[in-house]
Amino acid sequence: MGELFLEVRSEEIPARMLRPAIREAGTRLFEELLARGLTPGEVATGFTPRRLVLTLNGIPARESDREEESIGPPASVGFDDDGKPTAAARGFAKKCGVEPDDLRVVTTPKGDYLATTVKTEGRSAEKVLSDLIPRILGDLSWAKSMRWGTAEGPWVRPVHGLVVLYEGKVVPCDLFGVPAGDRTTGHPVHSPDSFAIKNNADYRRQMAERGIEVRFDERRARLLEGMKQASAELEGELVDDPELLDKLASICGIPGVVMGSFDPKYLDLPREVLTASLRDHQSALTVESAGKLLPCFLTVMDRQDDPKGRVQAGNEWVVEARLDDGRFFYGEDRKKPLSDRREALSHLVFHVQLGTYADKAERIIKLTESLCEVLGWDEKLAAAQEAAGLLKVDLTTEMVKEFTSLQGVMGGVYAREDGHPEEVWQAIYDQYQPVSADDSIPRTRAGMATAIADRVDTLVGMFGLGLVPSGSRDPFGLRRAAQGLVRIVLEADLPLDLDLVAALAARLYGERIEKGGEEILITLRPFLHDRIRHLAGLQGYAYDTIEAGLAAGSSNLPDLFARIDAIHQVREEPAFLSVALAAKRIANIVKDSPEYEVALQLLREPAERDLHEAAESHRTIVREAEAAGEYERCLRQIADLAEVLDKFFVEVLVMDENPDLKKNRIALLQSIQRMISRTARLTEVVVDKSEHRERSATQQ
Amino acid sequence: MGAQSFQELILRLSDFWSEEGCVIQQPYDLELGAGTMHPDTFLRVLGPEPWRVAYVQPSRRPADARYGENPFRLGKHYQMQVILKPSPKEVQDLYLRSLEALGIDLAVHDLRFEEDNWEAPTLGAWGVGWQVMLDGMEITQFTYFQQCGGLDLEPISAEITYGLERITMFLGLSRSVYEIDWVADGVEYGQVRHQDEVEFSKYYFEIADVEFLRQRFDGHEREAKRCLEAGLVLPAYECALKCSHLFNVLDSRGAVSVTERVALIKRVRNLAVACAQEYVASRERLGYPLLGGEAVVDG
Numbered sequence: 001m002g003e004l005f006l007e008v009r010s011e012e013i014p015a016r017m018l019r020p021a022i023r024e025a026g027t028r029l030f031e032e033l034l035a036r037g038l039t040p041g042e043v044a045t046g047f048t049p050r051r052l053v054l055t056l057n058g059i060p061a062r063e064s065d066r067e068e069e070s071i072g073p074p075a076s077v078g079f080d081d082d083g084k085p086t087a088a089a090r091g092f093a094k095k096c097g098v099e100p101d102d103l104r105v106v107t108t109p110k111g112d113y114l115a116t117t118v119k120t121e122g123r124s125a126e127k128v129l130s131d132l133i134p135r136i137l138g139d140l141s142w143a144k145s146m147r148w149g150t151a152e153g154p155w156v157r158p159v160h161g162l163v164v165l166y167e168g169k170v171v172p173c174d175l176f177g178v179p180a181g182d183r184t185t186g187h188p189v190h191s192p193d194s195f196a197i198k199n200n201a202d203y204r205r206q207m208a209e210r211g212i213e214v215r216f217d218e219r220r221a222r223l224l225e226g227m228k229q230a231s232a233e234l235e236g237e238l239v240d241d242p243e244l245l246d247k248l249a250s251i252c253g254i255p256g257v258v259m260g261s262f263d264p265k266y267l268d269l270p271r272e273v274l275t276a277s278l279r280d281h282q283s284a285l286t287v288e289s290a291g292k293l294l295p296c297f298l299t300v301m302d303r304q305d306d307p308k309g310r311v312q313a314g315n316e317w318v319v320e321a322r323l324d325d326g327r328f329f330y331g332e333d334r335k336k337p338l339s340d341r342r343e344a345l346s347h348l349v350f351h352v353q354l355g356t357y358a359d360k361a362e363r364i365i366k367l368t369e370s371l372c373e374v375l376g377w378d379e380k381l382a383a384a385q386e387a388a389g390l391l392k393v394d395l396t397t398e399m400v401k402e403f404t405s406l407q408g409v410m411g412g413v414y415a416r417e418d419g420h421p422e423e424v425w426q427a428i429y430d431q432y433q434p435v436s437a438d439d440s441i442p443r444t445r446a447g448m449a450t451a452i453a454d455r456v457d458t459l460v461g462m463f464g465l466g467l468v469p470s471g472s473r474d475p476f477g478l479r480r481a482a483q484g485l486v487r488i489v490l491e492a493d494l495p496l497d498l499d500l501v502a503a504l505a506a507r508l509y510g511e512r513i514e515k516g517g518e519e520i521l522i523t524l525r526p527f528l529h530d531r532i533r534h535l536a537g538l539q540g541y542a543y544d545t546i547e548a549g550l551a552a553g554s555s556n557l558p559d560l561f562a563r564i565d566a567i568h569q570v571r572e573e574p575a576f577l578s579v580a581l582a583a584k585r586i587a588n589i590v591k592d593s594p595e596y597e598v599a600l601q602l603l604r605e606p607a608e609r610d611l612h613e614a615a616e617s618h619r620t621i622v623r624e625a626e627a628a629g630e631y632e633r634c635l636r637q638i639a640d641l642a643e644v645l646d647k648f649f650v651e652v653l654v655m656d657e658n659p660d661l662k663k664n665r666i667a668l669l670q671s672i673q674r675m676i677s678r679t680a681r682l683t684e685v686v687v688d689k690s691e692h693r694e695r696s697a698t699q700q
Numbered sequence: 701m702g703a704q705s706f707q708e709l710i711l712r713l714s715d716f717w718s719e720e721g722c723v724i725q726q727p728y729d730l731e732l733g734a735g736t737m738h739p740d741t742f743l744r745v746l747g748p749e750p751w752r753v754a755y756v757q758p759s760r761r762p763a764d765a766r767y768g769e770n771p772f773r774l775g776k777h778y779q780m781q782v783i784l785k786p787s788p789k790e791v792q793d794l795y796l797r798s799l800e801a802l803g804i805d806l807a808v809h810d811l812r813f814e815e816d817n818w819e820a821p822t823l824g825a826w827g828v829g830w831q832v833m834l835d836g837m838e839i840t841q842f843t844y845f846q847q848c849g850g851l852d853l854e855p856i857s858a859e860i861t862y863g864l865e866r867i868t869m870f871l872g873l874s875r876s877v878y879e880i881d882w883v884a885d886g887v888e889y890g891q892v893r894h895q896d897e898v899e900f901s902k903y904y905f906e907i908a909d910v911e912f913l914r915q916r917f918d919g920h921e922r923e924a925k926r927c928l929e930a931g932l933v934l935p936a937y938e939c940a941l942k943c944s945h946l947f948n949v950l951d952s953r954g955a956v957s958v959t960e961r962v963a964l965i966k967r968v969r970n971l972a973v974a975c976a977q978e979y980v981a982s983r984e985r986l987g988y989p990l991l992g993g994e995a996v997v998d999g
Contacts, residue, residue, distance in 0.1 A: 011792055012830060014815035049813070144817065146828040146844050149786045151854040157828075158789070158844075189796070189806045251812060258810070258836075282836055299836065301810035308808040314835025317873050321772055328770075 002061065002167035004040070004129060005200045006054040007184055008137060008175065009161035014144075015250035017156060018047045019216070021140050026054055028136045037064035038125055044200070046214030048253030050188070053214045055200040059166070063122030070096050075105045075112035089114055126166050130173040133164055137175055152176050161185070168198050186210035187253060190303060211254040211304045220249035226257035227285060227298045234259070234296050236289035244279055251283075252302040260284075260316040264295040266323040269330055270413045276403045277326045282319055329398035338414045342389065344396040354461040354512055357392045360454075363508040364388040367453035370504050375494060377445050380423070384446040387427035390415055391450055394428075408432040427451075434484055437538075441488045448488055452501070455485040460505040463524045464513030482531045489557045490535070498528065499555040525555075532560070541568055544686040551681035559629065566631030567680050575642035576635060582645040583682035586669045589654055596667035602660060607644070607651040608668060614644045615672055626678045638676045645672070702803030704884040706778075706868045709802060710756055713780050713862065716801040717754035720794060722782065725755035730938060731945040734759045734820075735781030735861055739937055742823065742972075743979045744783065745845050745857040749990035751785040756864070760945065762904040762952035768890075768897035771876035775900050776893075780862040786855030787844055795832075795842065795860055802867070810835050818843045822944060822968045824850035824976070827859065839867050849976020865889070904952040913953070917946045917964075924971045933978040940971035 006029075013021070022045045033040055033056070041058025072078075072092035080086050085093070085100035093100045096118050106115040138155070147153040153176065164171040164180040173180050183194045184203070191210040197203045204214070213219040224238075224245060231238040249255065266274065271293055278284040284297035297319060301311050346358035354360070365388045372381040394400045394411030403410075412429020423446045430442035431451050442448050458481050462468075469478050489496055502524060503517030513520075529550055536546045541564055549564035570576045603609045618637050625634035654665045676682055703709045718724050728738045735757035736742060744751045757779050765775025784791060792813075799806060813830035818841065820826070829843035841861040845853055868880045868889075878890030924939035947964050950956050956964065983989075 012813035012815075016815070144828060146846055146856075147854075148844055148856050148858075149789065151856060158787075160789075188792070189811060251814060256810075301835075302812055303810055306808075306810075310808045311810045311835045313873060314809070314837055314870065317870070318836045325772070 001041075001058050002125065003055060003057040003165075003199055004059055004125075004171075005163065005165040005197075005203065006052075006133065007161070007163040007203070008052045008159065009050055009184065010052075010155070010159045011157040012049040013047075013052075013156050015049070015247055017143055018049070018052075018250055021142070021156070022047050022052050022054065024140055025052065025136060026056075029054065029056065029132065032132050032136065033059060033128070036128055037122070038128060044215075047216060047250075048212065048214055048219075049251055050253065051184075051214065053203075057200075059125050061125050063125070063128060065122045066120045068118050068120065069106070069115055070118045071106070071108070072096075072103070072114040072116070075114055078103070078105075078114045092116075126169070126171050129164065129166055129171045133171070133180075134173050134175050163197065165197070165199060186212060187302070190254075213253070213255060216249060219252070219255045220245060223249050223252075223255040223257065223300060226255065230257055230259045230298055231287045234287050234289075234294055236287040236294045236296070238298070239275070239286045239288050239293075241279065241285055244283060244285060248283060248300040252300050254302050254304055256301040256303050256305065258299050258301045258306065258311050258315050259296065260299075260312050260319060261296045262316065262319050262323055266327065267293060267295055269323070269327060270417075272406060272409050272413055273326050273330060273399065273403075274323070276406050277322050278319065280403055280405055281322045282315070284315075284319065325402070326399075329402055333397045333399055333410075333414065334417075337418045338390055338393050338411065339418065341393050341396050345392060348392075348395060351461065351465075353465055354509070357395060360457060361389055361392060363457050363505070364391060364450060364453045366508055367457060367501075367505055368449050371449045371453055371496070371501065374496065374500075375445075375449070377449065380445045380449065383421060383423035383444075384427065384449040386420065387415075387424045387446050388450045388453065390420070390424070390428055391431055391454060423447075432484075434487055435480065441484075441491050448492055448494070452485060452488055452494075452496075453505075455481045456498075456501050456505045457508070459485070459524060459527075460502050460517075460520055461509060461513065463520050463527070464506060464509060464515045466523075468523050468527065478527075479531070482528055483534070486528065486531045486535060486557065490561060493558045495556055495558060497555050498557065499525075532557070536561070536564055541565075542571075544684055545571060548680040548682060548684035551684050552677075552679060562629060563631050563680050566635050567685065569632050570635045570639060571685060573639060576639040577685075577687050578642040578646060579639050579676060580682045580685040581687050582642075582649065583673070583676055584687075585649065586673050587683050590666055590670050590673060593666050593670070595670060596663050598667045598671055599664055602664040603668070604661065605652050607648045608665065611641075611644045611648045611672070612668055614641055615668075615675060619675055622675055622678055631679045634679045638679075638682075641672070641676070702871055703868075705881040705886075706864065706889060707882055708884065709864055709868055710778075710780065712801050712803075713798060714754060714756075716798045717752075717782055720752070720784075722752040722754040722784075725753050727755060727757045728941075730941050731760050732757060732941060733761060733944060733948060735779040736820065736825070736859065737823070737941060737944065738781065739934065741781060741783050741859065742825075742848065743933075743937065743976070745785060745848050745853060745859075746851060746976055747980050747983050747988065748855070749785075749983065749988050750855075751783060751857070751990065754780065754782045757781055760948070762900075762948050765897065765901040765904050765952070767901040768878070768894045771878065774865065774877065774893075775897055775904065778864040780864055782860040782862075783857050784860075785857035787858035791858045791860075792842075795840070798860075799834075802871075804834070804871070813842065816841065822947075822965050822972060823848065824969055824973045829859075834870065837866065837870050839863060839870065849979075850973045851976055851980065904949055905954075908949050908953050910950065910953055910955040913946050913950050913955075917943055917950070920946070921967060921971065924975075928974055928978055931978070931982070933975055933982050936971070936978065937975040940968065940975055943971060944968050 026043045026045050030040055030043055038059050040056035044055040046053035073088045078086060078089040089103060090100050092114055093103055096116050098116050103114045103116050105112050142156040145154040145156050148158040159176045159178050161184060162175050162178050162180045163182060163184055164173060165182060170180055170182050182196050184197060185192055185194045187210060195206060197206060207214055213222065227238050274293060275286055278286055278297050282299060284299040287294045287296045299315060306312055345361060346356050348357045350357050350360045365385050368384045368388045369381060372384055390411060394407060397410060399410045400407050408431045409429055412425050415425035415428050423444050426444050427447035427450050430447040431454060433439050433442050442451050459478060462476055462478055499521060502521055506517035506520055533546055545567045546564055548567050549560055552563050554560040603612055618640060622634055622637045625637060656662045703712050714724050725740050732738060738757055740753050758776055759779050760776045762775055764773050766773045796806060812833045814833055816829060816831040818827045818829060825848040827843035827845040831838045832840040832842055843859045845857045845859060847853060865877050869877055872880060874880050878894055880889045882889050882892050920939040920942040924936045927936035927939060947968060
C-alpha cells in the first residue's frame, strides 16, 4: 500500500477550467487503477492557477496476476501423423512461454483449436502509474486548448513541471517532454526557488510555509474569513456573493484580502450600479451597514500582505476610474426619462425575421392583456401593460451596454426614479428572473404576466423559424427562457393552458412566421416537457412517474404536477401496481383493435360480469374525482379494481374462439382502459414484477 | 528607480527586448488598429521562420475617440508590441523581468494572469492567453497565436502587448492620461497629443466624407486584388490595412448598417486571408531566408 502524489505545474490555467479538470483527472485515475486491481483508498485534490494536485493513498504495490486462455492454430495442423507437435504448435507454445506438452485442444464454434493458459504477472504499481499518468493528464478535456513553442501540446497552457511520487519515489514518466521529478516551486514572484518534496503531507507543509494553500475549499474558507474580518473592521457586514468568491478563490494560491475605499460621492449611484461595476470590472465584493453600502470594497491578492500599500492604492485607483465611468454612463442615461427612449427600440433588431424590439414590445403588450384576462387579473392589466411597453427600453441605455448583467435591473431602477408605480418598476426589474436555480420568480403579478409574455413570445418566434436548440448550441438562450417560464407558472400556481398561450403568441406574429400555433407546438411541446422533466426530477419524482404524468397530455402545469404528485403518492401501493401491470396487458391486447361497444348479454363468465359491474360502479367517482382535480382519490378508485382485474385475467380468455365473445371482451377492456387512463398513463409506470409479487404477498 | 515618463518606458522596453535578441522595428507608416496588424507581426508569425521583434505602434480606434475630454479613453494610443517566435519556454519569466526593467518592484505588487483569449475576425486570427493584471489594473495582453489568416501556425508565436499610456498612468497613479509626463518633468502627454485627439474626434464623428471613404475602400480593395494577381503580397497587404482603417472610420461615423457591417468585415477578411496565403507561398519561394544556413538571394 502506498501514496501516489501528483503535481502538474503550468502557466496560469483559466479559473473556470480548474475544478472540472482536477475532478476529471481524479476520477479517471481512480477508475483506471480500480480496473487494474490497484484500488486506491482516498482521493484528495487541490489546485491553484499554476498547479493541479492529486493524492491517492492506499494503492497496492502490484496489479493482480491474470490468467487468460490463448487460442492458437487449428488442432488439425497442430500434430503430425505420429501425434507429435508440428512446427506450428511448437511456435505457438514458444510464443506463450509454455512447453508443447502444455497445449490442449478446445472446441470453438469455428472448430477445434490448440490452446493454453497464459499467466501474466501483475505489473508493479510504479510501472502502471508511469503508463497511466501521462495518458490521463495529456487527454484531459479542456474547454479550449492551445499549442506552444514548436507546436507542442495541445494542452490548456504550456506545461512547466511534473512531480509524480509513489511511496516517496519518483515514478519515471513525462508530460509533453517535461520529466517527472521530486522538486516543485512556490509563488513565481515571492518564492520561485525550487525545493524537494517527500509526500503529500510534506508538500502541504512546505507550501504552507510559503503561504500557499492548494486545497480549494480551504482557500475559499480562509478568503471568506478574511473578508468577514475586514468587513468587521470597517464596522459593516460583507455582502455575500458565493459565485464571485468561487472565482476569487480560483485565481490565487495565497488567499490574501485587499481592502480598499472610494470617494463617498459615488454612493449617490444606485446600489445596483455600484455593485455591478465593482463585481464585473474589478471582481470586488461590497460591504454594507444597516442596509446601506459603505464606500469600500474587498477583493483578492495573490500574496499575504501589502507592505507598501501599493496593491491597495492600485486597486483603489482602478475602482475610482471605473466608478467615474459608471457615473458618466448614468448621467448620460438620466438626461431623459425611460419612456422617452422607447422610440430607440425601433432601431434595435430582436431578430431579422422577427422584427425590432419595438415590434416585440407591441406583441408583449397584447399577450400580457390576454394573460391577465385568462388569469382574471383585471386590476393588474394597466400596470402590466405599462411595464410591457418599457420592458426592453433599457437595452438602449449606456449602462446596459457597459454592464449586460444589469439588463432588466437597470430599466427597473430608471423606472423607479422616473416615478412609475411600484408594480410597474418591479415588473421591469424582475423580468429576467429566475436565472439560476436559487433565484426567485418575479415579485408581482404584473411582473409574472410580462415575464411570461416575453418568454413565450421569444420561444414561439424562434421555434416558428425552426431555430430549435440542439446539443450545446443554444445561441438565443431558449432553454433558460423555457426553464424560467415553467418555473414561474408552477411556483405561482397559475392555471394557464400553455398550448393556448403559445397559439395566441403565434397569432401575434402574423406573417412574420409561416408556421401556425399547432405546428410550432410539435417541436415546442417536447422542448417544454424536457424542462418539466428536469424540474420534476429535481423535486425528487421518479422518471417513470413523471412520464406517466406527462403522457396524460395536460398543458396546464399546476394540473400536470398535481397528476405527477398523485402517482407519486400511490405508486408504492400493491393494488395500484397491480392495476398498472394490468394496464400494460390491456394495452397489448387492444392495441390494433378498432373501438367496440360492450354488449351486456355477451358477458358470460362471472369474472367478466364482475369486472364490468365494478367498472360501472366506479366510473362516476373516477370521473368526478378527475374533474375536481382530486387525482389521488381518482387513482385510488382505479386501484380498487385490482382484484376484479386480476380475477378476470386468471379466469377469462380474451382471445376466445367465438369471434363475438372475443370482440365483446376487447370492448370491455377498452372501456376499462379509457377509465384507468384518466389522471395519468399507467403504462408508463415501471413495475418490477418480482418485487411487486413479494410486496403483495407480504401484505396479504 | 522606476521609469518616470512615457518616453522612458518606451526606451527601457526597447533596450530590454533588444538585449533579448529582438529586431527593434519602427511603427508601420499607415493607420493601424493594433500592433498585431503590423506586417512584422501579422505576416511574420506565418510559416516556419523564427522571428523576434519589438516596436511601438500607434493604434487607432476611431470609436474610442472622446474629443480629448475623457481622462482614460483615446482615439489613438500607443502599444509596445513584442513577438517571440517560437515562443520560448521561459517567456513568462522574460515578461516579469521586463516589468522589473521598468522599475516595477514585483515584491510589493500583486501580479496575476487572467484568462483572456484574443480573436480578430477581420484577420482570420485567434490566440489563447491572458490579460495581465497589476494590482487590479490590466497592463498587458499576452497571447499565444494559434491561427492567422485562417492558417494554423507552426511554430507558435508569443505576443506581448504593453499598453504604454496605462502603465505610465498607473506607475504615477495619474488621474488623467493627458497629465502624464511624456518627458520627465518636461512636456506632458496632453501637450503632445491633445489637439490630435480633439481634431480627429471631430473628423471621425462629424466631418469624414462617407462617400469619399466608401470610394477609397472600394479602390483599395481593387488595388489589393491587382497586387495579389501580380504576386506582390506586401503592397497587397498595405491596401488591406487601408480598407480595415477605412471601415473603422465609416463605422465610427455611424454610416454602417448591421447587415453592411458583416459584408464589409468579410471583404477585409478575404483580403487578409489571401495575403496570408500568398505570403506563405512567397517565403517558400525565397527558401525561407530566416531559417539560416542559406544566404538571402537577391532576386
